[in-house]
Amino acid sequence: MSTAPDTDAPDARIGLDARRMALTIVAAVVFLATWIGAGILEVKTQDSSVSSPGPSLLRLALIAVSGAAAITIARGLRPIPRSVFIVVTVVLCAVEALKSIFTIDTFGADFAVLADNPALITALGVLNLIVAVAFPIVVALALAAVTARLVPVAEAAAPAVLRRRSRAAAIGLFVAVGIVLLVWLLRTIFVDALFLFEYGDAFNALGAAAGIVSAVLALRLIAESRSLPADAPAVGSAPSGTTPRSARTLAFVVIVCGLYLCRESAILAVGYPPAFTFGYSGWVVSMFGLVLGSLVLAIRTLNCAPTGDIAPTAEAG
DSSP: OOOOOOTTSOOTTBOOOHHHHHHHHHHHHHHHHHHHHHHHHHHHHTSTTOOOSHHHHHHHHHHHHHHHHHHHHGGGSOHHHHHHHHHHHHHHHHHHHHHHHHHSTTSSOOHHHHHTOHHHHHHHHHHHHHHHHHHHHHHHHHHHHHHHSBOOGGGOOOHHHHHHHHHHHHHHHHHHHHHHHHHHHHHHHOTTOHHHHHHHHHHHHHHHHHHHHHHHHHHHHHHHHHTSOTTSOOSSSSOTTSOOHHHHHHHHHHHHHHHHHHHHHHHHHTTOOOOOSSHHHHHHHHHHHHHHHHHHHHHHHHTOSOSSOOOTTOOOO
16 A cells, blocks of 8 residues: 655645735834834823823724734744734733723723722732733744745746845845934034934834834845745755744744734834833833844845755756
């Protein structure tokens, strides 16, 4: 009885095609925008001068949209991880929505009552910490996982195209690093420059957003290069047909640090006090995590494309 493997069986490592990858990138951008918007509105609704329930209701809507965008990102995961991710996302969004209901004067909550209940304040603080930390981490893990999976060979671009795209992705990462470092250095040198403190955070937010998108594109290019035939040279020590773990880790670091930095910088840019989960040290860690991760990932991306002009439709072995 023959035990030869079924060569017609689909490769479980094959991930998103070009259309679904584009949808994933759009979902990531939507998540970034809505998650940051929800953070800004959370601070806004805590302002004593804001009495309208409009911002609170809008924040609940943004939480729902960000959860839907996160679930869209997870569509490229395998069934079991996808189910786990959906459950975790729904729970985190529900916790964030309940926290919003209890802390915002939308449903008649009285802040004086909250002040007289330290246990409730502590519980809400713990919930805020869990959501603020866990949500971007699980989304970054899912985004890195679906992006790192292989590309159908028929859709893999030619080596020359990959080299051109890799340069563009690396430039995006270098630009993100340059913006964040330049703002930080100028603030350090010119401590009295009010302009830098008023508008520097806006540039930081833009730089972090550029780093997130560029990291996703860079990881996709590395995965696409790995999808070429086995004799096509590719970066990293992993065998052909797999995406190097180091590239996935770098992309995850850039994405999760970029999410933290972008959100906190956006809150500061619109003129509200910082809502740092880990204080100033957390902001510094996210900034340098974005910078170092982007630099290394950019170098990896520049080397990811094959050096020859091997046709991507050739069959290996």
